Amino acid sequence: MKKILASVALVGAVALAMTGCATDGGSGGGGGGGGDELITVGFAQTGSESGWRSANTESLKTALSEENGFKLVFNAADNKQEAQIAAVRSFINQGVDAIVIAPITVDGWDDVLKEAKDAGIPVILEDRTVSASDDLYASWVGLDFEKEGELAGQWAVENADGSNLVVLEGTTGSSAALDRATGWSKALEGSTIKTLDSQTGDFTRDGGKKVMEGFLQKYGSDINLLFAHNDDMGLGALDAIEAAGLVPGQDIKIVTIDAVHDGMQALADGKFSFIVECNPLLGEKVADLVKKVLAGESVDKRTIVEDQTFTQDQAKEALPTRPY
Template identity: 70%
Template sequence: MKNKILASAALLGAMALAATGCAGSSGGDGGGGDEVVTVGFAQTGSESGWRSANTESMKAAFSEENGFDLIFNAADNDAAAQIAAVRDFISRGVDAIVIAPIVEDGWDDVLQEASDAGIPVVLEDRTVTASDDLFASWVGLDFKKEGVMAGEWAAETFGDTPTKMVVLEGTTGSAPANDRAEGFDEAIAGTGIETIDSQTGDFTRDGGKTVMEGFLQKYGVDGIDLLYAHNDDMALGAIEAIEAAGGVPGEDIQIVSIDAVKDGMQALVDGKINFIVECNPMLGELAAGLVTDVLAGDEVEKQVYVEDQSFDQEAAAAVIDSRPY
């Protein structure tokens, strides 16, 4: 299986994306000529700032101006509804399907149905456990590496110091939740960091706030040294809970998060989050390029990885005004 790594800087504009040539076409012409390409896109929902930026990137890339007719569905984090949406795309005879899978499991049957109908599938953002023979390509981030990067910061910051940590997990069964947990745990092995509680906030700000309120009621501000949030939105909700409990986020409880969306970066600049690992949402041009190449019969990479960055307060302050998300 061939893999490809793309620098995240190349994702910050369509011109840079096209220049890389890493996903073939930049998505500017949906397959060649004047023919309109109909694409069904099954999105997870609109649970976070990251997801909203990802959706806008996809809609911009699969635009009418670029030769596409996009049929968009957001499943509100309901895996069964998302699979039903994909089946609807198949019944409508779309030219290609793009999926951001809510969870990893349960995709074998519907992907086989798409294959039997001769409709290629490109996965974006998240992965599935189904055979990779059932989809043409995947484009996204290395979630485990993101967890490792966050964990390395925690290991360096706390070392052997006894540290009580709570975790706000992403959607149960999702690739980013699974991989970010695994990577972080590997990075902090042998340190003084102890996970005293871990629950899902479902990647939402409200979920992060609610779960953190429960942690604070159980342990108190003084009983928690570190929060690891699987995304910025949950961290931002947790900040509200910490402040409501009389604590100072970033000081009384240090926070490490993943995504680097605008609100999260601002919290980092303000000292309320201590470290953020980026998860770049601007995947639309790459996904459109893959669809175009697959429909043209060109060989494509099976996995297209986008490189992530990480930020402390100083680094965030230097770039926050120039970032598109």
């Protein structure tokens, strides 16, 4: 009796776990009763770790919708590499027409990409990139993180030279954090900006807030410039700065990257000083590439989407019409 009860409970729990993962994909799988002309695309997303990622997911879901001639099979891997590889394998087994991947990490993709190639399914990478040889995938579309860091750094040198700087880094080892840091220091070369401290805030609000509290306790009002690798950490730091009785935007200038809605709002309110956009709206480019690749047209191996920058005034203008 006990054993039966145990297995019943476990089955229930597993079912619960599966609903948790499958809900997002349900819309793609269940609604697929339409015409035969649709192109079936499997999209392996990283997860939903930030506002940027949500906007990116929305953009791809819209671009790969049935109205545009696609049938989307969506999977979010919760930022687990092995789950993402498993999702790609299942796309291959389902025999989709094309696969889109936003790779979580750079390494470990060779085998599964080769499987896709052998099955004759073209793979398009978006956002991050992979270390695997580039004949294993059709194309990559994404952003230049180093350029983003450089643009942010150039603004800092022009507008806040001679400042004492603290940096909130992204997740240690992620390509976004590494490249943004490289671009930033490249732009700062030869300037008189003095870096007091640099520490990871893991791209989260909570991380940004806690680390900024530490910085403020350590250096107090000596800090007059903050560079955060994304908006969320900058927003967390904003709380910490206000709690310390300082005025963000005046006492401490804040430069961030991403331009998600909350970040743009802070910029328009004069709390942030400058944002470099990291454009998440890659959907149309991806949809375009999928169509071209399937039609046998030749496409560029790398497409870099240009990033905009925003000052406070530009944010006020852009905010009402921004889609995310």
